[in-house]
Amino acid sequence: MAVKITTRAENYSQWYIDIILQAKLADYSPVKGSMVIRPRGFAIWEKMKSVLDSMFKETGHSNAYFPLLIPESFIKKEAEHIKGFAPELAVVTHGGGEKLEEPLVIRPTSETIIWAMYKKWIQSYRDLPLLINQWANIVRWEKRTRLFLRTTEFLWQEGHTAHASKAEAQEETLRMLFVYQNFAESFMAMPVLTGEKTESEKFAGAVKTYSIEAMMQDRRALQAGTSHNLGQNFAKAFDVTYQTQNGERDHVWATSWGVSTRLVGALIMAHSDDRGLIIPPKLAPIKAVIIPIFNNQNKSRVLSYAKVLFERIKTSYSTEIDDDEQNKPGWKFAEWELQGVPVRIEIGPRDMENDQVVLARRDTGKKITIPAKDLEETLGNLLEEIQNNLYHRALLLRKKNTYQIKEYAEFKEIFDGPGGFIESAWCGNPECEAKIKEETKATIRVLPLGRDELKNHNCIYCGSTADKIAVFSKAY
């Protein structure tokens, strides 16, 4: 037994790390807190990237690239922004062997450099809206890191838009939030809550921050994407104004939104099991793998039969064939399960004789035997079924572990015990939020969207009148 994955029950954190290392998604780099994304991990990110990128294009955004290095003074222009990011900045003080006159910051996010440029590009309402996205790496000096979930350097996408009105910026903020929701649910098969962040969890420099939040298998929350309404904060800091239709000047209204390689971590923790990775078919770089089963007598016949089937499906279903002769089938089964390939196609002498193939699905492990002529159709349906099943499985987990709680004693009990999501009324006072965090380690993940204003409710903590529902959870 070469490969051993710690079970989730034994140690959830170790399980997560084992999967990443064993499935060769990533590896630790020599620099503390940073990681190498290996081909198998990067392939998943590339898939995510291409789906998201086309969603951004469909909503009217164009890609551009802004530089990695930002003058330190830029970061300092927006008061809240610098306050939020100062502790996490990596600063370049030397270049070309000489001390720099002004230190350069490695971008922790690009608002400042982008708004410095937007000032040059925006003069009139005719220049608006300006809808730009960039795919980039960023650096935030993190004290405590975890593969994919929090590393010093990571890859992400950041959209930065400028608008002529407050309402339009708000509309854009929510539009992109829903793009993220759609991506998470339809492609990652990962149900998410959408909602607004509280003041304390808001992005430094935003007027409002919204996020999508998913429940991982250990019942903790993971923030999987954020969308910010920046109001006029950056426009004012960088003095970006435009001339309105009736000749007046106004500061422009802004949004920014992003998702990162953290999504790969989310994907792992949402679906995978004690045998290894499980990738939802829509994001799986390899959707099916053919394992020919042969011995010395029938090797050439089985292989050629398997290869005919392989040729039939390889382009429409991005299939691989594992015709290695060293490892036995059982070894291959385990190996490809570890890699998370959604469907395994077993083809042996028995199947060859009966014109059939065996399909094994990664999510449930169940095997079915089907006529070879039905392969394309059945495989297509099966992939769809797996995608749906993963989503519903994750949704069920969240439902089972979401509670509506009115009594603080009960609230505490849940976070002392199994954990999960708790929906409770909250008065809006940051002090109650802080106390709850102190006492239970749970934070407000979101104030969910689409909930009616509450009547006759009392704050879970202080008991005073509350008109908001908040979702509490321990979070990554």
Place this chain on the structure above:
RNA sequence: CGGGCUGUAGCGCAGUGGCUAGCGCGCUCGGUUCGGGACCGAGAGGCCGGGAGUUCAAGUCUCCCCAGCCCGACCA
């Protein structure tokens, strides 16, 4: 950034201050196997995380540094 644990072959680990540092898996070669992680035989592979010290003698003792993991404060 604090507290704990750990660094010995690619990976997982043994290794009373003493002579040539081992075991399992993996790797290479040859053969037999092949429907849920096969077996036999022969090999290759080590600055014992780095540095300084104590000692006749250090993988082993002391100090410093580095890295990783776990637990806390800060964060996508």
